[in-house]
Amino acid sequence: MPKVVSIHSYRGGTGKSNFTANLATVAALQGNRVGIVDTDVPSPGIHNLFSLDPENTNKTLNNFLWGESPIEEAAYDVSANIGLTNGQIFLVPSSVKADDIARILKDGYNVGSLHDGFRKLVKALKLDYLFIDTHPGLSKETFLSIAISHVLILILRPDKQDYQGTAVTVDIAKQLKVRKMLLAINKVLASMNPDALRQKVEEAYDLPVAGIFPLSEDVVRLASEGIFCLRNPDHPVTDEFRKVAHHIMS
Amino acid sequence: MADQHDLQSLTSSIQAVASPFRSYLNDLHQKYQSLNEGAVATYIPELALANPNWFGISVVSVDGQVFEVGDCSKLFTMESISKPFVYGMALEDRGQEYVWTKVGVEPTGEALNSIVLDEKTNRPYNPMVNPGAIATTDLIKGQGGTERLKRILDRFRGYTGREHDINVPVLLSEKAAGIRNRANAYLMLSLGMVNDRIEETLDLYFQQIAILVNARDLAVMAATLANGGVNPITKEQAIDERYVRDVITVMLTCGMYDSGGEWIYRVGIPATSGVGGGLIAVVPGKIGIGVFSPPLDEKGHSVRGIKVCEDLSRDFGLHLFNCAQPKYDLNAWIEGDDSIEGW
Numbered sequence: 027m028p029k030v031v032s033i034h035s036y037r038g039g040t041g042k043s044n045f046t047a048n049l050a051t052v053a054a055l056q057g058n059r060v061g062i063v064d065t066d067v068p069s070p071g072i073h074n075l076f077s078l079d080p081e082n083t084n085k086t087l088n089n090f091l092w093g094e095s096p097i098e099e100a101a102y103d104v105s106a107n108i109g110l111t112n113g114q115i116f117l118v119p120s121s122v123k124a125d126d127i128a129r130i131l132k133d134g135y136n137v138g139s140l141h142d143g144f145r146k147l148v149k150a151l152k153l154d155y156l157f158i159d160t161h162p163g164l165s166k167e168t169f170l171s172i173a174i175s176h177v178l179i180l181i182l183r184p185d186k187q188d189y190q191g192t193a194v195t196v197d198i199a200k201q202l203k204v205r206k207m208l209l210a211i212n213k214v215l216a217s218m219n220p221d222a223l224r225q226k227v228e229e230a231y232d233l234p235v236a237g238i239f240p241l242s243e244d245v246v247r248l249a250s251e252g253i254f255c256l257r258n259p260d261h262p263v264t265d266e267f268r269k270v271a272h273h274i275m276s
Numbered sequence: 277m278a279d280q281h282d283l284q285s286l287t288s289s290i291q292a293v294a295s296p297f298r299s300y301l302n303d304l305h306q307k308y309q310s311l312n313e314g315a316v317a318t319y320i321p322e323l324a325l326a327n328p329n330w331f332g333i334s335v336v337s338v339d340g341q342v343f344e345v346g347d348c349s350k351l352f353t354m355e356s357i358s359k360p361f362v363y364g365m366a367l368e369d370r371g372q373e374y375v376w377t378k379v380g381v382e383p384t385g386e387a388l389n390s391i392v393l394d395e396k397t398n399r400p401y402n403p404m405v406n407p408g409a410i411a412t413t414d415l416i417k418g419q420g421g422t423e424r425l426k427r428i429l430d431r432f433r434g435y436t437g438r439e440h441d442i443n444v445p446v447l448l449s450e451k452a453a454g455i456r457n458r459a460n461a462y463l464m465l466s467l468g469m470v471n472d473r474i475e476e477t478l479d480l481y482f483q484q485i486a487i488l489v490n491a492r493d494l495a496v497m498a499a500t501l502a503n504g505g506v507n508p509i510t511k512e513q514a515i516d517e518r519y520v521r522d523v524i525t526v527m528l529t530c531g532m533y534d535s536g537g538e539w540i541y542r543v544g545i546p547a548t549s550g551v552g553g554g555l556i557a558v559v560p561g562k563i564g565i566g567v568f569s570p571p572l573d574e575k576g577h578s579v580r581g582i583k584v585c586e587d588l589s590r591d592f593g594l595h596l597f598n599c600a601q602p603k604y605d606l607n608a609w610i611e612g613d614d615s616i617e618g619w
Binding site: 198 | 293345
């Protein structure tokens with residue numbers, strides 16, 4: 027049965043897109059067909075990590091939401107772009123054109139059709155996993171992606187604002203009866219004790235922490251121009267992504 | 277607390293959108309959108325303007341979850357769908373015994389506009405055929421036409437939870453084309469079966485069938501009956517629970533007119549339809565169904581509406597007399613149970 031995984035954070039800048047891209051890649055490398063939908067229509071970005079040039083993406087998620095084209099026509103096979111050796115990754119980008127962003131913000135869209143699109147994509151491309159990269163904060167789209175997910179991953183940084191926002195999101199996710207919720211802590215300073223941090227966060231939210239990621243210069247250097255896990259298969263950060271993937275697949 | 281209520285209503289609407297049951301309805305909508313059978317009603321010009329592609333399906337559960345696919349906000353005139361609801365009002369106004377002396381509950385097997393009364397009692401056969409609907413409209417209490425109309429509109433507000441308007445061009449056209457209805461009314465007047473404020477009652481009859489609703493309204497109305505007369509969203513008691521059974525019964529026995537036998541055999545859900553393209557169906561204790569699609573079959577029922585009800589009845593075992601294990605479990609599909617292969 028295909029699995030839908032949403033990656034969300036209450037605030038921006040938590041590294042959501044990077045996290046999604048790496049996790050999807052680790053999942054694909056195990057021989058899976060993986061889809062990624064960038065539902066961050068106000069501020070799309072994940073296409074950069076897969077070297078997908080907006081000039082060559084004539085159809086996007088926006089066109090589907092406006093009823094102009096089937097969602098599978100907005101799905102691009104990006105496996106070759108990143109040199110994927112096993113599995114396949116299809117990316118549905120959101121439009122980066124200012125006009126398109128303005129139109130979707132002004133007119134909105136039917137959140138039901140987004141759900142229909144996810145289902146259609148999973149069927150048409152015979153996906154094993156669908157990853158949904160979301161816009162930070164809470165919105166109808168966020169609520170929907172939480173409600174339909176088999177696994178929800180909440181990314182937070184070890185600071186007070188993220189702790190509070192994550193608590194709100196966890197409450198709502200529980201009301202939406204999410205099936206499985208995991209936490210991932212990103213941008214952890216080298217001076218912090220990861221085990222103590224894990225214990226503290228797990229106790230605070232009563233949820234498992236699936237991975238702890240350091241504020242790493244290696245990652246920062248490669249951010250936004252390629253998939254870290256592919257370039258650094260033996261790096262501890264890559265191992266941490268494998269652990270999170272294992273949580274999802276189990 | 278207001279915040280809590282807002283969050284609940286938002287999460288509930290999102291859960292409905294995310295529910296596998298809505299996905300099922302979406303597939304059903306796609307399946308029948310391309311069905312191009314039937315023709316829109318043309319006996320009055322206003323109905324002939326309907327776009328044959330309009331198609332909305334709404335289902336409301338007795339716990340108030342709303343599922344909508346397609347054109348569910350598009351307004352259309354209720355036409356005959358008003359009849360069982362006005363019958364329910366007549367029961368409340370006059371009581372079952374008195375209403376019984378004025379209108380029967382026997383299916384006629386004849387078209388809804390036939391001019392026929394029971395020879396022994398002079399009663400119209402049932403509240404769903406036009407003479408029966410005129411006779412039940414006659415029973416609605418109130419000082420004058422305006423107050424009686426206001427009472428009817430208030431009642432529909434109770435059922436749907438929102439204010440309703442009347443489509444005046446449809447009302448005037450129906451009135452101009454309603455020669456047989458007038459004949460029925462005067463026949464009953466000559467037999468002393470209706471009050472002599474007959475023109476007022478006829479106006480009220482033409483007004484009630486021109487009330488504007490949408491597919492979602494129909495589903496909420498049906499869910500209100502399915503929920504013992506309590507609107508599952510507003511929690512308002514729209515009809516005395518003693519009479520809910522009577523209303524649903526006449527829908528089951530007479531609601532589909534001269535195709536009633538086949539309907540009960542194939543679908544087995546109390547229902548009625550209007551020539552505006554609306555179809556309403558009540559699954560007691562479970563859900564209300566509202567479908568809007570203007571192309572009609574030769575009996576005057578929405579073609580897509582019938583198909584939708586057939587599929588729902590078969591797949592979820594909603595036939596009243598169904599004893600077999602249904603293909604799908606309705607509650608599990610609505611609640612998004614993990615056992616559902618929604619993807």
